[in-house]
Amino acid sequence: MTLALHHIDTGGDGTPLVVIHGLLGSADNWRSHIKKWQEQRRVIAVDLRNHGRSPHASGMGYADMARDVLALLDELNVAKAHVLGHSMGGKVAITLARLAPERLASLVVADVAPQAYGHGHDRELGALRRVRDERPADRRQADALMADHIDERATRLFLATNLVRGEDGMTVRVGLDQIAEDYASISGEPDGEGAFEGPTLVVRGSRSPYVTDAMLPALREVLPTAELETLEAGHWLHAEQPEAFQAVVNGFLARQAD
Structure with missing residues (x-):
């Protein structure tokens, strides 16, 4: 479909x-x-x-x-x-x-x-999953969470384009679970x-x-x-x-x- x-x-x-x-x-x-x-x-x-x-x-x-x-x-x-x-x-x-x-x-x-x-995107998916699960209050806190997974600020800024504000904090708009479960097709x-x-x-x-x-x-x-x-x-x-x-x-x- x-x-x-x-x-x-x-x-x-x-x-x-x-x-x-x-x-x-x-x-x-x-x-x-x-x-x-x-x-x-x-x-x-x-x-x-x-x-x-x-x-x-x-x-x-x-x-x-x-x-x-x-x-x-x-x-x-x-x-x-x-x-x-x-x-x-x-x-x-x-x-x-x-x-x-x-x-x-x-x-x-x-x-x-x-x-x-052969390479993967475990760091990027992990960083976004951390934001989704912990619901930081703002983008600054979200960046700090992602920094535990990714050192490069440019990469974090790119990932931050996926952040949106929910009712209880920042979350992500991408389908992380769907992407992860079929990552073999993507690669x-x-x-x-x-x-x-x-x-x-x-x-x-x-x-x-x-x-x-x-x-x-x-x-x-x-x-x-x-x-x-x-x-x-x-x-x-x-x-x-x-x-x-x-x-x-x-x-x-x-x-x-x-």
Whole structure:
């Protein structure tokens, strides 16, 4: 069963750009980019299931998440879109391209390869679970709790975008239990079979381990037409190098026929 996803829709004419966030992110994380992109085109940014303001449900398989996005496009009467996904969202985008290639005008994959990864997110999930369970009074106390799990302030600030105020203190809006129970799907390969032959851009960070040179042959088996751009950044390349990220994405989209 598909879920009705919360989303941001700027409106506008032409082929829209659909933006899909990564694990523990949301459409809100992309607002600065959306503000720029909407000057040129319609932008639709989604909250995936168990993220942001979207419903919580069991199952984090990539086919399920891609079908949620397809259902939203159907609801919005969008026949074809440029689709951009970062990290986990990139795997959702690849799955979407495999399951319904006719719905994609182009594909942009930000710092992820179509493969399984061995590293986990135990620290991040543990930090958010601590906030959920202890209900701190404010964001300062929430940050102190998360600091017991995570040293890097930048990571804590990112996780804090998931905090909301409840009746008895701060809590989280993500479906932590649903994400944890199906984390194997998240860390696995995208769903679908075969290659996506449409126009594709892969943007990677030079300091990120997610798309290494050793991964490129396997990546090109799934995305054979992919253009590759490398930014001087880590995994969060769109946040670390926003202007450069905008430039490479806009240059690619400008070459596509709407």
